[in-house]
Amino acid sequence: MTTALFVVLAVTAVVAGALVFRVDSMARATFLLLLSFLAVAGLVLMTGLQYLGVVIVLMMVIEMVVMAVFMIMYMMNPAGLMPMSMFHNTRGAAVIAATTFVALAGGALLVDWPVRGGAPAPDLTMALGQSLMSGQMLTMMTLGVTLFATIVGTVVLAAGRGRYDRLGDELDAPESDDRDRGGVGR
Amino acid sequence: MSVALPLGWSVLLPVLLLAVAWAAVAADAVVAGRAAGRPVPWTVAAALPGREALRLLVGQRRRAVAGDELLRGVGGAVLPIAALLAAVVVPLGLRPVADLGAGIVWFNAMEVFAWAAVWLVGWGANSTLSLIGGYRFVAQGLAWELPHMFALITAAVGAQSLRVTDVVAAQQDLWFVVIMPVAFVAFLLSVAAMAFWGPFGAPLDRDIAGGAAAELGGVDRLVFMTGRWLLLVAAAAMAVPLFLGGGHGPWLPAWAWVLVKTLAVLAALVALRHRIPTIRMERWTEFSLVVLTPATIAQALVVTLVGLGEGGLS
Known part of the structure; x- marks a missing residue:
């Protein structure tokens, strides 16, 4: 089964x-x-x-x-209106794929797998959380801050309009200039 | 420690959900009739879901030219299945059909299949208005999913467990709605939003001729609309174990309390539906990201601090 x-x-x-x-x-x-x-x-x-x-x-x-x-x-x-091919650089891709497959499959078959020592934690979710929030805290914090910085950076780069467009160069416009009116704070 | 119901209940669960959905559709018809000034008698309303289902069953299915029938079919079928799978962790009384250790995450994971379902149905019809409806749901989804997740997390933090039965057990003395009202309101809003229903009905709105469901006819429409109501019922039922004390209550047995509370949540949603107009996606997005998300984060923080103050992790 x-x-x-x-x-x-x-x-x-x-x-x-x-x-x-x-x-x-x-x-x-x-x-x-x-x-x-x-x-x-x-x-x-x-x-x-x-x-x-x-x-x-x-x-x-x-x-x-x-x-x-x-x-x-x-x-x-x-929308499926034109013929489309998802292939690029087919020869290089084939070489990379074959090499990766051989390396992974070979590794799986040839490595002398160790026998399991110890038993799994009774509550794996709890064990995972404790690992993330203690031993791996630095990793998770670094990851989190990096991802967050990426998101903020991407939004800043992608946003067509910012607060200076909305509230003027001195940020002192009495009313914000928005494309869609009627949202929060207006 | 598993307290799941016997396996036979997994057959009964769809029947129960359909029965509650039937009642919700009938109540909605009554309230809508009253709001429109043309009262619908109870007898007519009670038979309405059945009549409509029969009408759709014998109705003509509709096929658009060069539509992606496979994706549309998958999307339509996924909606009711996702609703049923989400409901398996809801305790019917004090015991759910499946007592999963990560039950809250499971509910969340099943219910987001609606994203894929609505978008696929909108896409597969090869019709502009349908596709706009599908995109509307995704835009709306991006806005409600974050407050929704924080509301779920807050309940889990309050009980210090992702298991839904533990969340119910933690509310024996005090319902979570009392200590985390912001999370409850955010959850209630997202219940209506995930079923793209009421004020969040823009994906299926009249201004785009029925939107994602515009090209659905016959049995396709029946499955899709049933899935939508089942999702609403399943999500409303989930509010009971998360915030309203589950099956806990005096006098009545646990299953009766769950039923009463679920019907109460649905009644509140149906009543609100006819008082609040459809919200435009961009306004909802702004409100959700600027107000609701920070509010739910603050709510989670407060509950966490209280939990730590009371002795931290047990």
């Missing part, structure tokens, strides 16, 4: 991931990628990491929907 489930999820993850490059619609490509990620989330759940598995589902659904918006906005063949 467990083996069958593993095989189904693993095959789904790989096949859906490969199909991403075969379909001729950005929407289908995005949601096939989502299907692939959901299968991976299933595999994570199978290892007993309930919280991480469910969080992968949560993150990936939101991410893929947002990504679909951007994919369709920026990439070729927005």
Whole structure:
């Protein structure tokens, strides 16, 4: 039963991931990628990491929907109206893919896997949280601040209008000049 | 320690949700009739969901030229399934169908499938107005998801557990709505928003001829609309264990309290629906990001500090 489930999820993850490059619609490509990620989330759940598995589902659904918006906005063949190919640099990509596969598969088969020592924590979610909030605190803080700085920087670069456009060079305009009126503080 | 209900309940759960959704649709019809000045008798309203379902069942399905039928079908089917899967962690009484250790995260993960569902339905119809509806939902979703997540986190922090039954157990003496009212209001708003319903109905609004559902006819429409109501019911039912004490209460058995409280939440939502106009996405986004998100973060902080003050992690 467990083996069958593993095989189904693993095959789904790989096949859906490969199909991403075969379909001729950005929407289908995005949601096939989502299907692939959901299968991976299933595999994570199978290892007993309930919280991480469910969080992968949560993150990936939101991410893929947002990504679909951007994919369709920026990439070729927005609505399946023109022939489209997802392949670029096929020869280089084939070499990289084959090398990676051989290295990973070889590693998995050849490495002398250690025998498990100790038992898993009774509550894996609690153990994960304690690890993140104590031993890995510095990592998480660095990650968090970096991501936050990236978001702020991206928004600053992307925003067409800022507070000086709204409230004048001295920020002292009696009323803000907004495209859409009637929001907060107006 | 698992207190899940026997497996047979997973068959009964959709029936229960449908029954409550039926009642909500009927009540909505009554309130809408009164608001429009053409009162609908109770008897007519009670039969309305069934009549409408039969009408859609025998109705013609609609296919747009060169639409992506596969994606549209997937999107339509995902909506009711997501609602049912989200509801498995809601205790029907004191025991849920599935007592997951990360139950709150599970609820969140299932309910965001609505994002994918509405967008796919909007996209698959190959119609401009449908697609606008789909995009509207995503825009709205980006705004309500953050306060919604902070509201969920606040309840989890209050109980110091992600398990929904633990959250209920923590409210034996005091309902969380008393100590985290901001989170409750944010959650209530996001209940209506995730079902793109009432003031958050812009994705399906009349100004875009029905939006994401514009090209849905027959059984496709039935499945999509049922999914939307199921999602509303499931999310409203989740407010009960998170903020309203779950099955705790005097005199009545636990399951009756859950039912009464769920119906009360739905009644409040239905009553509010006809008093608040549809909110434009950009206004809602601004309010959500400028007011609601900081307010829910502050709420989570207060609850965390109180929890730490009372002795920290147990």
